[in-house]
Amino acid sequence: MPTNDSAVIEFRDASARAGGKTMVEGLSFQIAQGETLVLLGRSGSGKTTTLKLINRLLDPAEGAVCVEQKSTTEWDAIRLRRRIGYVIQETGLFPHFTVERNISVVPRLEGWDEARIRARVVELLELVGLDAGSFAHRYPHELSGGQRQRVGVARALAADPPIILMDEPFGALDPLTRAELQREFAQLSRSLHKTIVFVTHDVREAFALASRIGLFKDGRLVEISEPAAFARSENEEARAFCESLN
């Protein structure tokens, strides 16, 4: 059944509808182990919908989406999601949980013991550049926007999932913090060897992080290529994005 054994995620002519409206259609592409695919496009072009097809927050209306060579509809949704880290804009943290509790949600769901959880939280906070001693027991409202996003990333990594989905994680940050986080995240992602799917409408961010860029327009994938090739693309929408860089 698999056409490419190294593909961790594969879309096969997948489409999705919500409320009778087609959100995406005719999606066919593969994502290889360890790559960072950035999904770029205007608001409402279908990027987030595509992301939700991967962790089965949505089921495809036609075609199929396979994760690790198995169609998402054959996966148990709960098991599938626990193998996939998920970071969304700053609202994603649980306001009634401390940083430590937020990060340890999935390990706790998976039944890790307390000692292992504590060690993992410390390790992750250091990894995202936060001092465990002073941050572990804070609540989200006691953090800055940048700190919250770091915690969000740490949370997604907690149970060491092979795949991470990120939906405009840095979208709400001020430009300086944003650039800083992008830089750190680019380093982090290279060292982690995770398969990452990253949604953004910021072409600068796409070039900074991507090993490949997928461009969406009106629910369709109109271009998918490595950054250098993307910069030379003849596609009208790709050129519009690239021109906005200057």
Place this chain on the structure above:
Amino acid sequence: MTDLINFFIKNRADIFQLTLEHLFLVAVSILAAAAIGIPVGIFLTRRPAWSKPVLAVTNILQTIPSLALFGFLIPLLGSYGIGRVPAIIALFLYSLLPIIRNTFTGIQGVDAGVREAARGMGMTDWQMLAQVELPLAMSVIIAGLRVATVISVGTATIAAAIGAGGLGTYIFRGLRMSDNILILAGAIPAAVMALAADFTLGLIERRLAPGRAKAAGKTAKLAFATGIVALVAFVIVTSGVLSKKSERIVVGSKDFTEQVILGEMIAQVIEAKTGLAVERKFELGGDLCHRAMIAGEMDIYVEYTGTAFTAILKHQPITDPRKVYDQVKREYLSEFGLEWMEPLGFENTFAILVRGAEAERLNLKTISDAARYAPQWRAGFGQDFMSREDGYAGFARVYGLKFSAQPREMDLSLSYRALAAAQVDLIAGNSTDGLIDKLGLVQLQDDRRYFPPYEAAAVVRREALQRYPQIAAAINDLAGKITDAEMRRLNLAVDGESRDVREVVREFLSSKLEH
């Protein structure tokens, strides 16, 4: 003010008991409403299409006036028609709306991003509910409980009208006797209870607000959990204290002073003569006594032959007292299984009253005597007398009465004072009203027997008589013992002189039954 304090001190045991009953009604109904309402609210968040109809129904329930709701419940509940059961059901229904609505909107109000993150991280529906949605919605849910509790404390006062006890007992009694001290003695503890519930739950609500979490959240959660455990424990303990033992004779009364006196009299006679334990279920409104008898919840109360004949058996009024009594006795036994005891002696009927001085001056004994003077007189009648079948229209016709002007329609108790103050010259009062003697009024004899007889007599459930035959003899010791004048004096002692019913009755019985 000192009167009030004295009342509280003197009746502290009573007030404590009523407060306990009141708390019990509220605690049981709120616990039940929370146990049903919170899961229903949660269910609605899972099936939002159901939320509109369900919330609409609970909304409608809430708009039903409480007395009307109690009224609907009485026939629906059959043998549980009066007492705590319908009160708790009504309070439960009223509490549902705020609890369901706040649970639903509280959970719906949880940030969509937070919910999506929870789902995306692989939480099952239950995990998301328990770990994310309920904790974040908790302060809103508590706010619903708070509203429900405050409403319940207030509404529970009305439950006294259907025999559920509680602080409303004082309020209703105070309203009936226009005794402000009694009203306050019921209203103040109820208000304190409502404020205390409002304050405590408000504190917990604020402490549980999301983002306020921290240590304060922990203590609040602990306090909340302890509170629920304490409440459940309270309900269990009080239900033991309040639950009646089955080996008791239940004596009831309607909701006016004379009835309470007679109920107390029957109760004391049974206690003294038979040694049986008596439970008093006094001050029931409307025809609740009759319903309670039929439902087997009450064993004895005092009824009036005329009321039984017209209001319950639905016959046209007739005037021969013997005929009425015999027919009522026969039909009560065959239709309801209820036995009429011997009449107590007095009648509570319409009494045509004039000033004593006037009666003496003009030598008036009967209504016919007075009819001659009617064209120079003014009359004042209560609404009841003006509108009833056996009231003014027939009365004027039978006696050929013509007053100087159309009779003035006025409040019954006001008409006594109007007569005494010579603002009117003839009124229709109640033959056993204590005010008749107090104001020096005289009752004219109904020489043409226009008014149907309203002889008072005890009615007893046949099963109770078969089980405890000795109560018939005990009650019939009172047969013919109470004259109209004596009943007036007893009413005056309680209503006019604010004396304790138990004391007044004890005195009367010792003077009557000693020899």
